[in-house]
Amino acid sequence: MLKEKLKGLVFRRMSIKKTTFNKKGEGFGIARKSIYWTIASVVSVMAVIALVFIFTIYQGKLVYNSPELEAEVIILRFINNPECFAYQDEVTSRVYLGTIDLEKYTQDNLDKCYFPEEDKGYETYNFGFNLESLNPLNDEGEEIMLRTNNYFNYVDFTIYKEVIVRNGHTLTPTTLIIYVQEKI
Amino acid sequence: MNKKGFSIVFMIIEIIIVVFVVYSTISIANVYGSSKTVNKINLASDIQMMVNTLVASPADAFVEYPGDVSEYKIFLYQDSVKVYIEGDGENQQITRFFVLPEGYSAVGSLVEKEKLCLKKSSRDLFLEECQ
Numbered sequence: 001m002l003k004e005k006l007k008g009l010v011f012r013r014m015s016i017k018k019t020t021f022n023k024k025g026e027g028f029g030i031a032r033k034s035i036y037w038t039i040a041s042v043v044s045v046m047a048v049i050a051l052v053f054i055f056t057i058y059q060g061k062l063v064y065n066s067p068e069l070e071a072e073v074i075i076l077r078f079i080n081n082p083e084c085f086a087y088q089d090e091v092t093s094r095v096y097l098g099t100i101d102l103e104k105y106t107q108d109n110l111d112k113c114y115f116p117e118e119d120k121g122y123e124t125y126n127f128g129f130n131l132e133s134l135n136p137l138n139d140e141g142e143e144i145m146l147r148t149n150n151y152f153n154y155v156d157f158t159i160y161k162e163v164i165v166r167n168g169h170t171l172t173p174t175t176l177i178i179y180v181q182e183k184i
Numbered sequence: 185m186n187k188k189g190f191s192i193v194f195m196i197i198e199i200i201i202v203v204f205v206v207y208s209t210i211s212i213a214n215v216y217g218s219s220k221t222v223n224k225i226n227l228a229s230d231i232q233m234m235v236n237t238l239v240a241s242p243a244d245a246f247v248e249y250p251g252d253v254s255e256y257k258i259f260l261y262q263d264s265v266k267v268y269i270e271g272d273g274e275n276q277q278i279t280r281f282f283v284l285p286e287g288y289s290a291v292g293s294l295v296e297k298e299k300l301c302l303k304k305s306s307r308d309l310f311l312e313e314c315q
Contacts, residue, residue, distance in 0.1 A: 033194050037201065044205045051209060055216035063225040065233075073233050074283075076240030083285055086242065095242035112286040117263075124281060 068157060071125050071180045077113060078129075079163055079176070084113035087166045100176065102167040106136060110146050121150035128153070128179035134165050134172070156182040220255065220269060224278045227256060228267040231302065231311070232280035235265070238304040239284060248314050249300040258300065260292045260311035270296075284309075 080097045082088035087101035116124050128147045135143040161176040215221065227249075234247050259266045262284065268277035284290060292311030294300050299314035 037194070037197065041201060044201065048205065048208050048212065051212055052216075055212065059216055059222060059225075062222045063229065065229055070233065073236045073240075076237065077285065080240045080242055081285070082242055083287075088242075097242070114283055114285065116283050124283065 067125075067180075067182050068159070071127075071157075071159060071178075071182075074114070074125055075127070075159060075161070075178055078110075078127075078178075079161060081113070084109065096164075096166075098162075099164045099166055099171075100131070102134060102165055105131060105134075105146070105165075107146055110148065114148055116148065116150050118149065121148075122152070123183045124150075125183075126151040126181040128155070128181070130177040130179070131163075131165065132174050132177065134167070134174060151179075151181055152184065153179075154181045154184060155179045221276075224256065224267050224269065227251075227253060227258070228265055228278040228280040231258070231260070231265045231267075231300075232282050234302050235260075235282050235284075235290060235309060238302060238309060239288065241304060244303075244305050246301055246303040249302070252298050253294065253300045254296050254298045256294075257296065258294045258311065260290050260302075260309070262290055265311075 078084045078086075079100060080086050080095070082095045085100045085104050087096045087099040087104075088094065089096070110129070114127070115121075116126065126148045128145050128151050130145050133143075135145060138144045157180050159178045159180060161178065163174060163176045165172045165174055230249065234249075238245055238247065256267050256269060264279050264281045266277055266279045282290075288307045288309065290309040290311075292309075294311060294313055297313045301312055301314040303310045303312065
């Protein structure tokens with residue numbers, strides 16, 4: 001029984017051998033082709049992947065907007081919109097662009113003006129504001145920096161804005177330092 | 185299988201591989217090389233920045249987009265703008281997000297119309313066809 005099984009196995013091995021490499025070497029061409037096409041397939045797939053990679057980089061360059069520009073456009077609202085920090089004359093309703101009303105320069109007002117989504121807001125621009133020597137004070141009398149809800153002190157770049165601060169009837173020219181955090 | 189049989193099978197496989205590689209290369213080049221994809225992304229980014237600029241405007245204002253947008257479908261939502269072309273799949277639609285101040289609203293759509301206008305009226309932003 002075992003002998004017959006072994007015979008069968010040997011015969012099968014021989015027949016496989018015959019199909020791939022017979023005496024004339026006819027099977028060699030087929031084996032060579034299969035090796036060639038295995039390598040060619042891998043190279044072709046790699047070429048297609050490389051092509052996708054190159055096109056993606058190229059397309060990225062075509063649609064690139066500088067983060068400084070995008071941040072600058074968002075920042076405009078803080079110093080120009082009276083619903084953010086911009087000063088508006090109560091009598092004439094005229095808005096003074098680039099003039100910050102110190103009464104409006106509060107965390108509450110900032111949150112009303114720019115409040116990215118709580119859970120995904122870190123994927124967009126976030127800002128920290130430093131109004132030199134005119135920042136609001138905390139309970140212990142220390143200056144605090146205003147910050148948007150997803151600002152985690154991860155500063156990508158800083159933008160400086162020359163502004164005028166109106167405190168009652170006093171006008172003080174100063175610099176608003178804005179720390180910009182791009183998506184994390 | 186004899187030698188002839190193997191040769192035919194290999195020839196078919198060779199043809200299939202060559203056709204596949206040529207087709208994928210052309211279709212990838214077509215997708216990325218098409219200016220429509222780039223225009224779609226640029227249009228969405230432009231509208232996003234237009235919204236941010238209008239929000240910064242203390243008064244009412246309107247902006248006309250300097251280009252023909254008749255090939256695109258554009259939808260303005262409360263927190264985003266979506267641009268796509270007829271037949272685009274979900275992953276080919278371009279969305280850009282923005283953050284509006286409290287009390288502001290953004291709404292409107294433009295489907296294959298040439299002129300796009302973005303209007304700010306008080307606290308409301310409208311995307312519409314230019315009159």
